[in-house]
Amino acid sequence: DTGVSQDPRHKITKRGQNVTFRCDPISEHNRLYWYRQTLGQGPEFLTYFQNEAQLEKSRLLSDRFSAERPKGSFSTLEIQRTEQGDSAMYLCASSHVSDYSNQPQHFGDGTRLSIL
Amino acid sequence: AQKITQTQPGMFVQEKEAVTLDCTYDTSDQSYGLFWYKQPSSGEMIFLIYQGSYDEQNATEGRYSLNFQKARKSANLVISASQLGDSAMYFCAMREQSGGYQKVTFGIGTKLQVIP
Numbered sequence: 001d002t003g004v005s006q007d008p009r010h011k012i013t014k015r016g017q018n019v020t021f022r023c024d025p026i027s028e029h030n031r032l033y034w035y036r037q038t039l040g041q042g043p044e045f046l047t048y049f050q051n052e053a054q055l056e057k058s059r060l061l062s063d064r065f066s067a068e069r070p071k072g073s074f075s076t077l078e079i080q081r082t083e084q085g086d087s088a089m090y091l092c093a094s095s096h097v098s099d100y101s102n103q104p105q106h107f108g109d110g111t112r113l114s115i116l
Numbered sequence: 117a118q119k120i121t122q123t124q125p126g127m128f129v130q131e132k133e134a135v136t137l138d139c140t141y142d143t144s145d146q147s148y149g150l151f152w153y154k155q156p157s158s159g160e161m162i163f164l165i166y167q168g169s170y171d172e173q174n175a176t177e178g179r180y181s182l183n184f185q186k187a188r189k190s191a192n193l194v195i196s197a198s199q200l201g202d203s204a205m206y207f208c209a210m211r212e213q214s215g216g217y218q219k220v221t222f223g224i225g226t227k228l229q230v231i232p
């Protein structure tokens with residue numbers, strides 16, 4: 001069990017550029033979640049997948065955001081035409097679905113995005 | 117109404133003493149789960165303890181226990197015998213099941229500082 005892995009750890013980019021983050025969940029976990037966390041706040045839910053299906057998206061996920069999990073394993077989160085307000089920590093988490101009620105989400109270390 | 121309310125922005129506790137971090141929640145679901153996570157300054161989210169809405173016993177995990185009062189909709193975290201390494205942000209979270217989909221909501225957190 002190598003834990004949830006996120007890449008990159010840090011991303012600095014200019015406003016208007018596109019960025020893509022990757023998340024590799026714990027291998028036997030079939031649920032994968034994306035969150036955004038800004039300074040002084042708790043994580044805010046963005047979206048989640050069960051296997052390759054994207055089951056729910058938050059209203060926070062504007063048209064500039066897209067997430068995929070094509071083979072039900074790793075996931076990518078892309079932000080197009082980045083804006084200053086996108087600066088945040090993007091967290092990925094995974095869990096096992098067989099007994100959702102008591103399986104915690106295991107988080108990665110996050111990708112910190114800074115928009116110049 | 118806020119789904120998860122953590123009213124203590126910051127708490128101090130003397131090393132080796134116990135401390136209670138407050139969390140109240142709001143849901144109309146009958147089946148839900150409550151979690152506590154720890155986030156050190158390094159940024160990773162560490163799962164601490166879980167309480168299911170149907171669990172009659174309060175959850176315990178080592179030095180962590182969850183004081184679950186369902187009628188009051190509170191799920192306070194108790195840390196016994198505080199250690200310097202307990203200094204961190206602590207987040208309460210709730211997972212609801214609605215229409216076949218999950219919703220996970222985090223509070224804004226409580227910053228705990230353990231004093232030697």
